[in-house]
Structure formats: structure tokens, C-alpha cells
Amino acid sequence: MTTYVRDAKTLELPWPFTGREDELELVRGALTAGRHGIVVTGPAGSGKTRLVTEAARGTEFARVAGTPETRRIRFAAFAHLVPETASLHGAFQHLSAVRLLLVDDAHLLDDASAALVHQLAVHGRTRLLVVTTDSAPAPGAISRLWTGELLPRLTLEPLPREDTARLLAAEAAGAGLEPLTVNRLHRLCQGDLRLMRDLAGAARESGLLTRVPETDEWAWRGPVPMTTTVRERTAHVLDRTSTEQREILERLAFAEPLPLDLEADRLDLRALEHLEADALVHVDDQGAVRLARPLHGPVLRAAAGRLRARRLSRTPEQCGPALDAERAALSRRIERADVRAASAPVGEWLVAEGAPVPAGYAAVRARFTRLRGELREAAAWAREGLRGVGDDPACRRELALAAAQSGDATAAHEILGGRPHGGGAVTRPTAARGADGSAEAIGGDAYDAVRLGDPERAAGRLSGVFAEHADALARSDGPALDQVAEQLRERGFLLYAAEAHAQAVRAHRDPRAVRTSRTRAVALARRCQGARTPALSGLVLGELTARQRQIVTLAATGLSNRQIAEKLTLSVRTVGNHLYSAYARLGASDRGALPWLVELPDAQPA
Numbered sequence: 001m002t003t004y005v006r007d008a009k010t011l012e013l014p015w016p017f018t019g020r021e022d023e024l025e026l027v028r029g030a031l032t033a034g035r036h037g038i039v040v041t042g043p044a045g046s047g048k049t050r051l052v053t054e055a056a057r058g059t060e061f062a063r064v065a066g067t068p069e070t071r072r073i074r075f076a077a078f079a080h081l082v083p084e085t086a087s088l089h090g091a092f093q094h095l096s097a098v099r100l101l102l103v104d105d106a107h108l109l110d111d112a113s114a115a116l117v118h119q120l121a122v123h124g125r126t127r128l129l130v131v132t133t134d135s136a137p138a139p140g141a142i143s144r145l146w147t148g149e150l151l152p153r154l155t156l157e158p159l160p161r162e163d164t165a166r167l168l169a170a171e172a173a174g175a176g177l178e179p180l181t182v183n184r185l186h187r188l189c190q191g192d193l194r195l196m197r198d199l200a201g202a203a204r205e206s207g208l209l210t211r212v213p214e215t216d217e218w219a220w221r222g223p224v225p226m227t228t229t230v231r232e233r234t235a236h237v238l239d240r241t242s243t244e245q246r247e248i249l250e251r252l253a254f255a256e257p258l259p260l261d262l263e264a265d266r267l268d269l270r271a272l273e274h275l276e277a278d279a280l281v282h283v284d285d286q287g288a289v290r291l292a293r294p295l296h297g298p299v300l301r302a303a304a305g306r307l308r309a310r311r312l313s314r315t316p317e318q319c320g321p322a323l324d325a326e327r328a329a330l331s332r333r334i335e336r337a338d339v340r341a342a343s344a345p346v347g348e349w350l351v352a353e354g355a356p357v358p359a360g361y362a363a364v365r366a367r368f369t370r371l372r373g374e375l376r377e378a379a380a381w382a383r384e385g386l387r388g389v390g391d392d393p394a395c396r397r398e399l400a401l402a403a404a405q406s407g408d409a410t411a412a413h414e415i416l417g418g419r420p421h422g423g424g425a426v427t428r429p430t431a432a433r434g435a436d437g438s439a440e441a442i443g444g445d446a447y448d449a450v451r452l453g454d455p456e457r458a459a460g461r462l463s464g465v466f467a468e469h470a471d472a473l474a475r476s477d478g479p480a481l482d483q484v485a486e487q488l489r490e491r492g493f494l495l496y497a498a499e500a501h502a503q504a505v506r507a508h509r510d511p512r513a514v515r516t517s518r519t520r521a522v523a524l525a526r527r528c529q530g531a532r533t534p535a536l537s538g539l540v541l542g543e544l545t546a547r548q549r550q551i552v553t554l555a556a557t558g559l560s561n562r563q564i565a566e567k568l569t570l571s572v573r574t575v576g577n578h579l580y581s582a583y584a585r586l587g588a589s590d591r592g593a594l595p596w597l598v599e600l601p602d603a604q605p606a
Helices: 021-029 048-055 088-094 110-125 141-148 160-170 179-189 193-205 228-238 243-255 269-277 296-303 306-312 315-334 344-355 359-371 375-389 393-405 409-415 444-451 464-474 478-491 494-507 513-524 546-556 561-568 571-585 589-597
Strands: 036-040 063-064 100-104 127-133 151-157 209-211 218-220 281-282 288-291 432-435 440-441
Touching: 021 036, 021 048, 036 048, 048 100, 048 127, 048 209, 063 464, 100 110, 100 269, 110 127, 110 141, 141 494, 151 513, 160 179, 160 193, 179 193, 179 344, 179 375, 193 228, 209 269, 228 296, 243 269, 243 281, 243 288, 243 296, 243 306, 269 281, 269 315, 315 344, 315 359, 344 359, 359 375, 359 393, 375 393, 464 478, 478 494, 478 513, 494 513, 546 561, 546 571, 561 571
Parallel strands: 036 127, 036 151, 063 100, 100 127
Antiparallel strands: 209 218, 281 288, 432 440
């Protein structure tokens, strides 16, 4: 018996299921023999319902859901399965034939329905997939499912930025969005996928998307559309009745962060305390006050009247000192060979408003993100710098390097006007100082040589972790290369770390170590926004049979199993079996990993 409840969530076609591979396996594992199910919790809109529905796909199941309107109606959630007048025991007997039950919005169940779900968990004959929102109080019978250890609990974290980008690319409403727009949606929505879909669709339908010159991508600049979903998510902010609290929120919306000056009493401290207690503002260790949610700022700005906005708002010109401070902070991080994620909201605010970004800032921001392996984002920042001045050597160089590391050497040469750009354009020479004061070359021709597999050219020219990388590669020491990769990853150099793990694959003698290094290289490369460098290209195809190499190469180009079968005159099952075996040998979990393992015929890795 399969029963679906038609509600607001099912009126639209679902987005393609993207990411959550590990969570999906956990939920599916909870449905195997000897398991009684699982409880999935997380914030509203994080994809909990979609996850459990995907896990149950192809399986016969019944579905119930709680709603706010029926919380006081006995067995309301089970009305289509049991009589309202049934006793708890009678309701239990009515469900004796149900082998899998999906319980959505369990925190909204009426007490009788919650007790029934609890009894089903106690007896264990029916497997349960229970979904509840962790920000709302759940009936005691539901919370005791995990506190009483009847069922394991999986807390769903927000979808990572990489998976957010994949989801937007796969969804028609968000296809072709440029990286800074993807970042803006990810930042505003903080894992709320329903809100993200709403904003992406509204930006498209309202004509807020503009084509990025010389690309096939679209950018969203300007205001946040005040959709019904946006208003629902921010009603608790817009409806503040305290004049003092509203004044603080609006001042922050137009000019955060604000200093917390206790002596001058520039902010109403009592009102501020109430806002902090309600998790609407955050005070950091330096005494700066910010809004707790990125979405609240644009919503408050949109709700303010024209005169009030003119009084409170800052102009892009007033951002100069703060922007210079961000640029200096990012430059210091690069000099210390530490490119871990850093907060730089002023530049993001300028981009979101559609204001010009100074070329000097854009070049540093592009370099910082490129060193992190965020190649598409680096190119986007470089284009922002070029948009204002037309031509800036530093921005144009960063745009070329991002293209080169993405495997498009032709585009890189065209961007630089045909000029050479250094050893295959994996990076540019820059000497920097390490945190201990020693010279530590980040990139440069010497480190290019290491990444290209020629460590002898770098002898005596590097220090720190980059020198360790050269030494480990010269000795063909697999374990040492893996250790270097972990150090690079910890410092934020994800692409360099992926390359070091890929080099370790070729150095290891132990097959288990080979698989581990390969898996880590692929996982990191997938976070580097389409990186295609010599160390990553064709990573381990030599381990496959000729037929497996043929099928995997076609799969990496995007062909389906059926298309491959037709092309090679094979059965679909044979293609699937070859791919399954290839995945096991390559350490790949799905098709998404293949571009980093396969050197495509038309690729020109840099």
C-alpha cells in the first residue's frame, strides 16, 4: 500500500535530488533487515522530506503527516488509515499490514497519532521513517523515539555550498547562475532549500537576472524579491513592536556591523539584550554587532520607507575604509599561506547591490578564492573588477589563471592576449612570508614544477609545506605526500591538496593506500569547481580493463547507461555492471566523480 498526502510541498515538481549521498545511505541502511527505522531532524526547508522519500523510492510504504490545523483532532494524521473512533490498540491493529511508514512533520502530530507512532516503534514490526523539525517542540511520544533509544536520529546539516551549486545547476530555474549569485543564495537561505527555490524562481520571473558578458551565465544583483516565502521566514523580524528594537535592526540592516560602545551608549542596550536573547543579533568577540541571519538585512531594507532608507543607508563610497581593511586582511592571509575561509562581507554587499567593485580588491579576492581551489568564483571576482575599469592586468591575469586551472588553456591565452603565462598556467610566481617569518613561496614557477611532477626544478627554492611537498614527490613517498595533502587541506589549499593525494596514488605500493588517496583526491577535486590540472587528469584509468575505460570515458561525458549501450551495442545491464566494477576500482561513488578520474578527449588540462 502506497499512500501520498497532497499538500503544499507536493504542488510543485521536486528539484533533482542532489548531494546527501552519505545521509541517503544511512537512511537506506535503517530500512534493512533487523533495523526499525530512523528519525531525521533538521531546520525547516533543509530537504528532510525529500531525503526520506528518495530513500523509500521503489518500496511500498504508507505516508502520514502532521499539520498545524489538525493538532487537536484525534488520529487526524492517520484519518485515511484508521477510524477516528478507534482505540490506540485498535489503531495499532489496523496498521498491522503496513511494513514501512513515512511520518512527515511529526512535530505537528496530534497526541493520539504521536502515541501510535511511538507504539509502532516499541513493537518494531513496522519500519518507521520519521521527519521532524528541530526548531519546533515535538510531542513527548515523538521526542522519546530518540531520547529513549527506540530509533537512531540523523540531524540533517545545511546542504554544503558545492552541493547547492550542483542543485541550482540541475534545476531549470537556476541553470547557468554565476558563482557569486550561487554564493548569495546559499548565504541568504542557509540550507533552506524551499526558500532558495523560491528566491531563484522569483529573481528569474522578476527580470532581476542579467547575462554576464562573454559567458553563458546569469547574475542576480539588486534587491531581494519580497515573496510570500520570504515574508513567512522573516515575519518575526518585521513584526517587532518595540520602537527601540526596530531602530537597532534597521540600523544594522543598512550599516552593519555596528560597534558596541558601552560608554557612549550608542545603542539601546536593553533593547539589544532582548534582540540577542531572541537570536536576532550577534555580538562578536570584538564587540561588533551584526544581524544573526543574512536574509534579515535585505528584508528590513526593502520594508523601510524611501526617506528612512536615505537616512540610514551607506553609499558604496562610504565602504572604502572597510573594503581596504578586508583587502589587507585577505592579503595577509595569502602571505601567511593560510587561505581558509574568511569573512569578507563588504565586498559581497557591493556585489549584491550591483555597485562597482574596485579592481584592486577584486584581484585580491580572486587570488584568494583561486588559491582555495574555487576556480569559478575566482573568475567571477576577476570579472567584477574588470567590469568597472574595462581592463586591469591583475584581474585579467587571475581570470586567465582560473581558466587555465579549469583545463581551458586556449581561453587563458586569449584572455592574456596570447602572452605566455608561466609553465602551463597553473599559478603565478609570488613570494610570501610564512607565519614564522621564513620565506614561503606560494605558487611561483618553483611550486608549479612540483605540481607538474618535476620536483627537481624546485630544489632549494621552496620552504614550509611547499618544500615538504617537493621532497615527498622527489622521493616518491606516498604516505608523506598524503601527509602534505592534509597540511595543505588544513590551510585551505584544496586544489593543491587534491593534487598531492593524486600524486600519492601513483607513489603508493599498497592497494588499500592507493584507494584511500584516490578517494580523498576525488573528494577534494569535486570541491574545486571544475579543476582540470595535469595531476588530476586521467588519475587511475590504467587500473581498468579496456572495456571499462571505454564505458567510464563515455559516462564522464554525460551519456546515460542506455545511450552508452546503444553506442557500443551492449545491453544496459552490461553497461551498469561495468560501471559498478569501475566505481569500485576507482573509489568513485557516482558519475559526478568521473570528470576528475578521466581525461576527456577534448580536454586541455593546464
